[in-house]
Amino acid sequence: MITTHPFYDEHGDKLREECGVFGAINAGDDASAATALGLHALQHRGQEAVGITSFDGKHFFTRRGLGHVAENFSSPESIAELPGHMAAGHVRYSTTGGAGLRNVQPLYADLATGGFAVAHNGNFSNAGALRAELVQKGAIFQSTSDTEVVIHLVATSRYPTLRDRLVDALRLVEGAYALIVMTPEGMIACRDPLGIRPLQMGRMGDAVVFASETVAFDVVGAQFERQVEPGELIEVDFEGKVKSFRPFGESPSRPCIFEHVYFSRPDSVFDGRSIYEARKAIGQQLAIESPCEADLVVPVPDSGVPAAIGYAQESGIPFELGIIRSHYVGRTFIQPSDGARHAGVKRKHNANRAMVEGKRIVLIDDSIVRGTTSLQIVEMMRDAGAKEVHFRVASPPTAHSCFYGVDTPERNKLLAAQMELEPMREYIKADSLAFVSIDGLYRAVGEKPRVAKCPQFCDACFTGDYPTSLTDLEMKEKGTAQLSFPVNKVA
Structure with missing residues (x-):
């Protein structure tokens, strides 16, 4: 029987990357079409809203909408509204700033230097303080997005060139960012000095393209060239010249490890490693650290599948799809009653009774956030006749909120922040519970054990x-x- 609990959240029980960006310059008449296609490949990074801005050499054009890419950019007419050989786009969830069409990116402004459009993946952890200071000086904001802070900082900078003004603005922000900026002179792509948020560079014929993940290049037919390095700023003009700058100096990078665990699509490459292979290796490490006597390894779909394959291969326990996921449940699915809403997990997942009945199973998931979905999945397995349900998690306990562009609950709603391992096991009603260690996670993604300093x-x-x-x-x-x-607003 599915029950409700204090950590229940109707919006789901997963960490969510709040956005993805894509940009193309010198792409002929295909810039906006390629951007729409690239954003479609990045849809998993943000499903609340989408926007594209293009430039035809004289004018900027913007089209934005709530919902998925296909709902807003599937028709020839929608692409025709975005002429030009340069375009950039953005898919988002909302963390800082909240939902609403006025926060849909790219954000655009007419500056003294001309048009300025920006698409931002990440979060500025001092945006509120900067915004309050700008407002006191007379700035008028059109959105509640932290991204607009950059526009105002660029607009008020006294440096002579647009690039220097952007660098001046970015020196004032803290946190994480991967930015794609469009100006009348071309496109600028840059990444925060620690490289927390990802940004990749590729080529599509004469066009230079940028994206949050390499899978977008596969979809549009571009060749992956390299990642934008932490702290790097890349300028591309309309003659195809590419210039690289390192205005923030050199410092040890700190890319988000959760890209390996969950955010990136399995067919992407991050930091030079296949995400799919990394997740399998995490599952293998989990099997080494936390073995279990069981009859089946069952992934919590879809994100738990690669780790479950790795766990099964390392442990020798057969892999089976003991849970079947429906791919046709939208975020706005109409709930007929409170009871049905509280049992929302069954809209997305259903037990494969023929596989699990009478079996000892090991459930593999990528993370436990509030624990509500984990509890409901365990109960569903027991209702389907599972003899034992052991839970294994392909990441360490999530005990702290993120302030760098990931939609996480406040810390008092994170299960691992409130409970030790055994109370967590009791809460989700599993026969056993184990997480991969932090050093094990590092080893699985090809690094030495974590260096504390x-x-x-x-x-x-x-x-x-x-x-x-x-x-x-x-x-x-x-x-x-x-x-x-x-x-850290939760969407």
Whole structure:
């Protein structure tokens, strides 16, 4: 029987990357079509809204909408509204700033230097403080997105060139960003100095393309060239010249390790490694660290599949699809009653009774956030006749909120922040529960064990070791300032 619990959340029980970006320059008449197709490949990174801005040499054009890429950019007419040989787009969930059409990116402004459009993946952890200061100086904001802070900082910078003004603005922000900027002179792509958020560069004939993940290049027929390095700023003009700058110096990178665990599509490559292979290796490491006597290894689809394959291969326990997922459940599915809403997991997952009945099963999932879905999946397995249900998690316990562009609950709603391992096991009603260790996770993605003084990744959601200052959070906790929008808002 499915029950409700204090950590219940009708929006789901997964960490969500809040956005993905794609840009193309010198793509002829295909710039907007390629951008729409690239965004479709990045749809898993944001399903709340989508926008594309194009430039035809004289004018900027923007089309934005709520919902999926296919709902807004599937017709020839929608692409025809976006002429030009340069375009950039964005898919999003909302964290900082909240939902609404006015927050859909790319954001655009007419500056003294001309048109300026920006698509941003990430979060500025001092955006509230910067925004309050700008408002006091007379700035008028059109959105509640932290991204608009960059536009105002660029507009008020006194440096002579647009590139220098952008660098000047970015020196004032803290946190994480992968930006694609369009101006009348061309396209600029840049990544935060720690490389927390991903950004890749490719080529499609004469066009230069940028995307959050390499899978977008596969879909549009582009060749992956390299990642945009942490702290790197790349300028591409309309003659095809590509210039690279490192205005922030060199520092040890801290890319988000959760890209390996969950965010990126399995067919992407991140930091030079196949995401699919990395997730299988995490499952293998999990089997080494936390073996279990069982009859079947069952993934929680779809994100648990590669790790479950790795666990099965390492343990020798057969892999089976003991849970079948429906791919036709939208986020706005009409709920007929509170009871049905509370049993929402059954809309997405159903037990494959023929496989699990009478069996000892090992469930493999990528993470436990609030624990509500894990509890309901375990109960569903027992209702289907499973003899034992052992839960294995392909990441360490998520005990801390993210402030770098990932939609996470406040810490008091994270199960691992409130409970030790045994109470967590009791809460989700599993026969046993185990997580991969932080060092095991590092080994699985091809690194040495975690270096405490200088970690190789941003793993703050597991360790609480945040790689940057968290000005807005500190101000909120001290009550020293009124921020202009909520910190770490949950969509």
